[in-house]
Structures are given as C-alpha cells and as structure tokens.
Amino acid sequence: MAKDNNQNSNKFKISPWLIYTAILLIFLFISFITGGSSIQEPAQLTSSKFNNFLEKGQIEKVIVYNKTEAEVYLNAAALKDATHKKVAKDIFDRPNKGPHYSFDIGNDQIFQTKLEKAVNEGKLKDFNFLPKNNWSDILISLLPIIIIIGVWIFIMRKMSGGGGGGGGQIFNIGKSKAKLFDEKTDIKTTFKDVAGLEGAKEEIQEIVEFLKNPEKYTNLGGKIPKGALLVGPPGTGKTLLAKAVAGEAQVPFFSLSGSDFVEMFVGVGASRVRDLFKQAKEKSPAIIFIDEIDAVGRARGKSNMSGGNDERENTLNQLLTEMDGFGTNSNVIVLAATNRADVLDKALMRAGRFDRQIFVDLPDIRERAEIFKVHLAPLKKVEGLDTDFLAKQTPGFSGADIANVCNEAALIAARHNKTAVDKQDFLDAVDRIVGGLEKKNKIVTPEEKKAIAIHEAGHATVSWMLEHAAPLIKVTIVPRGQSLGAAWYLPEERLIVRPDQMLDEMCATMGGRAAEKVTFNRISTGALSDLEKVTKQARAMVTIYGLNEKIGNVTYYDSTGQSEYSFSKPYSEETAKIIDEEISLLIESQYQRAIDILEENKDKLNQLANILIEKEVIFKDDLEAIFGKRTFDKNLEEVVS
Numbered sequence: 001m002a003k004d005n006n007q008n009s010n011k012f013k014i015s016p017w018l019i020y021t022a023i024l025l026i027f028l029f030i031s032f033i034t035g036g037s038s039i040q041e042p043a044q045l046t047s048s049k050f051n052n053f054l055e056k057g058q059i060e061k062v063i064v065y066n067k068t069e070a071e072v073y074l075n076a077a078a079l080k081d082a083t084h085k086k087v088a089k090d091i092f093d094r095p096n097k098g099p100h101y102s103f104d105i106g107n108d109q110i111f112q113t114k115l116e117k118a119v120n121e122g123k124l125k126d127f128n129f130l131p132k133n134n135w136s137d138i139l140i141s142l143l144p145i146i147i148i149i150g151v152w153i154f155i156m157r158k159m160s161g162g163g164g165g166g167g168g169q170i171f172n173i174g175k176s177k178a179k180l181f182d183e184k185t186d187i188k189t190t191f192k193d194v195a196g197l198e199g200a201k202e203e204i205q206e207i208v209e210f211l212k213n214p215e216k217y218t219n220l221g222g223k224i225p226k227g228a229l230l231v232g233p234p235g236t237g238k239t240l241l242a243k244a245v246a247g248e249a250q251v252p253f254f255s256l257s258g259s260d261f262v263e264m265f266v267g268v269g270a271s272r273v274r275d276l277f278k279q280a281k282e283k284s285p286a287i288i289f290i291d292e293i294d295a296v297g298r299a300r301g302k303s304n305m306s307g308g309n310d311e312r313e314n315t316l317n318q319l320l321t322e323m324d325g326f327g328t329n330s331n332v333i334v335l336a337a338t339n340r341a342d343v344l345d346k347a348l349m350r351a352g353r354f355d356r357q358i359f360v361d362l363p364d365i366r367e368r369a370e371i372f373k374v375h376l377a378p379l380k381k382v383e384g385l386d387t388d389f390l391a392k393q394t395p396g397f398s399g400a401d402i403a404n405v406c407n408e409a410a411l412i413a414a415r416h417n418k419t420a421v422d423k424q425d426f427l428d429a430v431d432r433i434v435g436g437l438e439k440k441n442k443i444v445t446p447e448e449k450k451a452i453a454i455h456e457a458g459h460a461t462v463s464w465m466l467e468h469a470a471p472l473i474k475v476t477i478v479p480r481g482q483s484l485g486a487a488w489y490l491p492e493e494r495l496i497v498r499p500d501q502m503l504d505e506m507c508a509t510m511g512g513r514a515a516e517k518v519t520f521n522r523i524s525t526g527a528l529s530d531l532e533k534v535t536k537q538a539r540a541m542v543t544i545y546g547l548n549e550k551i552g553n554v555t556y557y558d559s560t561g562q563s564e565y566s567f568s569k570p571y572s573e574e575t576a577k578i579i580d581e582e583i584s585l586l587i588e589s590q591y592q593r594a595i596d597i598l599e600e601n602k603d604k605l606n607q608l609a610n611i612l613i614e615k616e617v618i619f620k621d622d623l624e625a626i627f628g629k630r631t632f633d634k635n636l637e638e639v640v641s
Contacts, residue, residue, distance in 0.1 A: 042071060043087050045101035053078070054118050062115060062127040063099070067108040071099035075125070189247040194240055195374045196367030196399065200360045204228060204245055207333060211249035211285050214331060225355040226323055227334035229293075231341040232360030235400030238337035241360065242289045245335065252286040254279065258295030261315045269296065269315030277322045277332070285331035293336040299345045316345060323353040342559055362398055364493060365391050371399050375406040382422045389423070393430055393473075395491050405429045431488070435480035444479070449613060451516065452477045455526055456485040457609040458515020459508060460618075461601055462594050463489065464627050468504035471630070476617045484526060499547045506534045507590040507597075514594035515605060538586040539579075548582050551575075601627075 050072065053059050058078030064070045079088045079095070087100040105111045108129075118124035191201055207228060210217055214224065230238040246253035254276060261269040280286045296315045323334060336354065338344065348354065363371060368391035376387065394402060408429035413421040444452070456475045463469035470489035477485040494501070513527040541547040544557040556570050569576065598605055604626050611626075612618055 042099040042102040045072060045103040047103065047106075050101070050103060054114075054123060057123040058084075059118075059123075060125045061098075062124065064105065064108070064111070064127070064129045066131055067129065068104060070103055070105050070111070072101040072103075073098035074100045189240065189243045191244050191248055193374070194237060194244050195370035196363040197237055197241060197360060198367070200230070200241060200358050203356070203358050204241065207335075208245055208248045211251050211287070211331070211333065214285070224331065225333065226352060227336065227354040229341065229344075229349070229354040229357045230335065230337040230360055231357055232339070233362055233398060234339055235398035236360045236362060237399045238360050239289075239291055240399075242287075242335045242337065246287050246289070249285075249287065252280075252283040254286065254288045256290060258290055258292045258297065261296050261319075269311060270318035273315060273318040273322055280332045286333075288332065288334045290334065290336045292338060293348075294338045294340050294343055297336075297338075297344045297348045299343060316348070320345075320347055320353065323348075362396060363402075365395075368394055368397060368402060371402045372406070375403050379406060379410055380420050382420045385421075385423060390426055392490060393427065395493060401433065404433060408432055431480070434488070435483065435486050437480065444484070448484075449477065450609070451520070451524060452485045452526065453609040453612040454515050454519045454605070455512040456487055457605055457612055458511040458513075458518075458594070458598060459487045460511075460608060460623060461605050461627075462511030462514070462597050463487075463508035464623055464630060465597050465601070466504040466508055468501040469508040470505070472620055472623060474617060474619045475612060477612055478616050483529070499541065502537055502541060502547070503586075503590060506537050506587070507593050509534050509537075510587070510591045510594045511598070514591060514598050518595055518598045518602060519606070519609075534587050534590070535583065538583045541586065542579055542582050548586075550578060550582055 050059075050070075053072070053074075056078075058074055058081070059072055060075035060078075061073040062070055063073075074084055074087070078084055079100075084100065087096055090096045112127075112129070115124060115127040119127065191205075194201065207225060210224060217224075230241060232238055243253070243255075256276070261272050276288060280288050296312055296319065298312070298316075300313050300316065334354070341349075341357065349357075365388075369387045372387040372390050376385070390405075394405060397405070405426065406429075409421050409425040412428050412432070413425045416425075418425070456477055460472055460475050463472055470491040473488040473490055475485075475487045480486055509530050510527075512530055513523055516523050516526075542551055544555055546553045546555050558570075571579070607626055608618070608623070611622055615622075
C-alpha cells in the first residue's frame with residue numbers, strides 16, 4: 001500500500017486553473033499573431049492625409065483587405081519625420097515595423113488606379129489586394145463563452161467527486177461509494193492476525209476455500225453460498241474477520257457501510273446497489289462486505305408513510321434482487337455485519353441470500369489471552385508478562401476493549417516515565433476503562449468519606465460471605481468517573497445462570513445500602529446504580545427467564561424487538577400488578593438477607609471500613625486477613641489450562 005502511495009505522490013498533478021490560464025494566453029497570442037506583424041494597433045488615417053503622404057513619397061507599401069480596409073506601411077525616411085513620431089515606436093519602444101496607419105477606402109477601382117499611378121511615378125514601392133479572415137475577432141468574441149463553459153465543467157466535476165460519466169447523471173451520484181481493496185497490494189490481513197474467534201473462523205473457512213478453489217464444490221453439484229452474515233456485539237472483530245477472509249482468499253474486496261447507500265435523492269440507493277454488484281461481477285471472484293447492514297436491511301413496515309423510509313425500502317428491495325439475481329457462477333459472495341440481527345428483514349435472512357449466520361461472540365478467557373498476545377506484540381513490555389493473568393482481569397471485554405487496554409497501559413507507563421509497560425500499568429488501565437478517571441482532588445467531607453467506606457465495605461463483606469457472588473479483587477473509595485467508590489470483582493464466566501446464583505449477586509449488590517442501614521440506621525442516595533442493577537435482574541427473573549413461581553414458566557421477552565415500538569403490554573393489568581409485587585418482593589428479601597449477614601459480621605464490617613478509610617484502596621489479601629479464606633473459591637487456573 002505504501003508503494004501505491006509513493007507512485008501517486010510522484011505523479012505530476014496539473015491544476016485545471018493552470019489549463020484555463022494557458023488557454024487564455026494561447027487565445028491572446030493568436031489574436032496578436034493574426035492581427036498583423038505589429039502588436040500595436042495602427043493609427044487611423046483620413047483619405048486627405050493619405051493622399052498627402054502619398055504625394056510626398058513617404059509610403060512604402062499599401063495592403064488592401066477585402067477591398068474595404070487599407071493598411072499603410074511608411075518608409076524609413078518617413079519614420080524619422082516628426083509628423084509620424086507617434087507611430088515610429090511600438091508599445092515596447094522598439095522600431096515599429098508596421099502597419100503604421102489604417103483607413104477605410106471608398107471605391108476600390110478608383111483607389112487601385114491611384115495606387116498604380118503612384119507606383120509608376122515612383123512615389124509608392126508596392127501595393128496588394130488580399131482577402132482577410134478575422135479569426136482573431138471571432139476567437140476573442142468566443143473567449144468569454146469558452147471560459148464560462150470551462151469553469152462550469154470544473155465545478156460540475158468537483159461536485160460529482162471528480163468522476164466522469166455516471167450513466168448520464170450529471171452529479172455522478174448514482175455510483176457506488178464502495179472502497180476497493182486490491183488483493184495484491186492493499187489486503188494484508190489473514191486469519192493469523194485474528195486471535196480467538198475459532199468457531200467463527202472455522203465456519204467461514206469454507207467461503208475462503210470456495211473462492212480459492214470453486215471447482216472443488218461445483219464439480220460435485222454444490223452451489224456457491226450467496227452470503228454470510230456476521231452477528232455479534234460491538235468490538236468483537238466482525239469487520240476484521242471479513243477483511244481476513246479477503247486476505248486469505250486473495251480476491252478483490254469491496255467494503256462499504258450500509259449508510260453509504262442512503263442519500264437525500266430518490267432512487268440513489270438502488271442505483272448504488274446496482275453499480276456495486278456490477279463492479280463486483282466485473283472483478284469476480286470478489287467479496288462485497290456491507291458493514292452495519294441494518295441501516296438499509298431493517299424490516300419493512302406494513303403501513304409506513306412515504307418519504308425517506310420509503311427510499312430505504314427501495315434500496316433494500318434492490319439489494320434483495322441483486323443477491324438473488326446474479327447467477328451462481330458469478331463468484332461474488334456478500335459478507336455483512338450487524339449488531340442487531342433481530343431487526344433485519346426476514347426476506348434478507350432467508351436461504352439463497354444470506355445462507356449462513358456466523359455468530360461472533362465475546363471472547364472467553366482463553367481467547368482473551370490470545371488477543372492480548374496480538375496487541376502486546378508492538379509494545380515494549382517487561383519480561384515474563386503473564387497474559388493469562390491479564391485475561392482473568394478482563395471478563396466480558398471484547399477484542400476492541402482489549403486493544404484499548406493495551407494502548408491505555410502504554411500511555412500510563414509513558415506518563416510515569418517508565419521504559420517498559422508492566423503488570424500494574426495494565427491493572428491501572430483496566431480500572432481507568434471500567435471505572436473512569438481517578439478524581440483525587442474531589443472534595444469529600446470526613447462524614448461522607450466514612451459513609452462511602454461503609455457502603456463499599458458492605459459490598460465486600462456480603463460478597464465474601466456468599467458462595468455464588470463474584471470473588472472480590474479490590475475495593476476503593478477514590479472517586480472515579482461519576483462514582484464515589486467502587487468494588488472490583490472477577491465474575492465467573494457462566495453459560496447458564498441458576499436462580500440461587502442470581503439471588504446471591506442481588507444480595508451482594510444490596511450489601512452497600514444494607515451496610516448504611518446497619519451502621520447509621522439511615523440510608524442515602526449513594527445506592528442508585530445498585531438499585532438500578534438489582535431491579536433489572538429481578539425484572540429479568542420474573543418477566544424474561546421464567547424463574548418466578550407465581551408468574552410461572554412464562555416469558556414476555558420479544559426477540560424481534562418489535563415490542564419496543566408497541567404501546568400495549570403483552571400481559572393484563574392484573575398480571576402487571578403481580579409482576580410489580582414479585583419484583584419488589586425479590587429485591588426486599590435480598591436486602592433483608594444482606595442486613596442479616598452484616599448484623600452477624602458488624603465488627604468485621606467496621607474493621608474493614610476503617611482500613612479502607614486509612615488506605616483508600618484494599619485488596620483480596622486484606623479481606624482474607626479479616627474474614628479468612630473463602631472455602632468455596634474456585635481455582636481459575638484450571639480454566640486457563
């Protein structure tokens with residue numbers, strides 16, 4: 001890619017304005033040349049003065065053009081006369097070679113007789129009658145029109161992005177905006193550059209194999225997969241995976257976003273879709289990658305109003321036609337990525353268009369370790385940095401989050417003038433990303449500081465005493481972001497969650513407010529985020545997962561997302577009342593459970609809070625010194641191995 005950039009930079013680029021200036025100068029030059037041998041206009045002369053100069057023998061030559069206009073050339077002796085001082089020199093103060101005078105003649109026969117008589121008498125050396133084409137006048141008169149047309153063409157080309165043609169569209173707006181990555185120079189990404197995502201890579205490998213060797217499948221009667229849809233949370237590497245497919249297959253790769261199809265002009269989206277597939281077919285085998293396809297692929301409504309939404313549907317209709325319209329031997333495969341597969345149109349998802357859906361999930365602990373190795377490669381790090389440890393500290397992080405952690409760690413190390421990035425820099429980077437920037441200069445009164453310490457110590461105490469609560473890493477009362485204090489946990493990566501596990505997590509979350517109640521016998525507004533979290537968990541248990549005995553095995557969750565736009569609820573008012581009661585009962589029962597645990601361990605709670613006030617940050621070792629080791633802690637080393 002660098003080679004192409006160098007080649008482009010070495011090319012001499014000619015400005016259109018330079019061309020227009022050159023044309024103008026050429027016209028002026030032509031006008032001067034065609035206007036005669038002198039660049040100075042000849043002076044006007046009357047017939048009487050001409051007869052006077054002719055009688056004195058001062059005229060050397062006369063040329064008559066079109067039998068109407070005469071140009072007079074004086075001889076050397078006449079140019080020395082003071083009478084002709086004004087025409088003796090040109091505008092550059094050089095000797096004027098003529099013509100010196102011009103005038104309109106009357107009857108050409110009479111004038112010719114007069115000239116012949118003067119020649120015979122030796123008063124005139126020569127005369128001639130010639131036709132004259134006034135090209136200079138014609139060119140000068142057309143020059144303003146030519147300049148206006150040139151400027152107009154220049155502006156139109158700029159407005160159309162510098163391209164030409166465009167199928168008769170003057171603004172060239174119907175052309176596809178897809179960026180073409182050439183397989184020989186641009187695409188350098190392969191599956192080796194994509195850490196983790198083993199399942200997705202294995203599933204998409206077949207597409208690569210087909211593009212490399214299509215006859216292997218077509219000889220057996222198999223058909224080309226028309227497309228593959230990459231679905232997953234943001235930052236998991238969907239775009240990177242698609243680019244790696246193009247790098248592995250060594251084919252042209254057209255990349256664009258779903259929003260690139262949408263324009264303010266009617267019919268532009270459909271035109272761009274047609275042009276995109278036309279380009280891809282010309283370069284087949286090729287890959288078309290449409291990122292964020294939900295911008296144009298959203299489900300079509302039954303009674304939508306006309307306008308911009310109608311234009312988006314026209315674009316989707318054209319996309320559906322193109323995907324199912326080109327022949328199976330065209331060797332064009334469509335890859336698309338989205339975070340919201342639930343809102344896509346069913347016609348787009350059917351077999352024959354997107355034949356397969358590839359789910360790109362968040363990486364597990366083993367995959368996170370591999371991703372760390374990729375992003376740690378360019379960093380100057382200390383020897384023996386444990387990537388497995390870093391993977392444990394980043395549960396729920398996507399590939400993009402891990403890249404951000406590595407970059408943030410390097411910035412933190414540079415801020416502290418270190419020569420290499422160490423483990424503490426990565427821990428600080430995780431804290432910075434999860435909790436926000438430390439605000440050590442925030443003014444906190446001693447009373448508020450104690451309340452914050454009690455609150456965070458309550459979280460730590462309750463979570464330490466519960467089997468299914470996440471193991472604690474550290475607790476801090478240093479303000480970060482919008483929070484006055486925070487507790488860091490290492491949640492277990494579960495594929496399924498049971499009710500007792502959810503209840504223990506809710507109880508640990510309510511431990512902060514319960515500690516305020518047990519210690520001060522009053523509560524504060526500091527538990528807002530805790531209340532929000534447990535309310536969501538309780539509502540999910542009752543209305544989504546069917547984990548409530550009174551409601552039963554019923555879910556009100558709509559995976560299509562259509563219920564978000566509905567004004568009616570999928571249950572009756574009586575059921576809504578029961579749901580509210582059950583949610584409140586769940587939260588209050590876990591709050592009371594947390595109070596009971598803290599009442600039993602009130603001394604240890606206060607001891608932990610005092611250490612927190614003194615140190616501001618405490619770790620797992622401090623809790624083990626007060627409470628002893630957790631008997632139900634799992635050895636996470638086994639998961640890594």
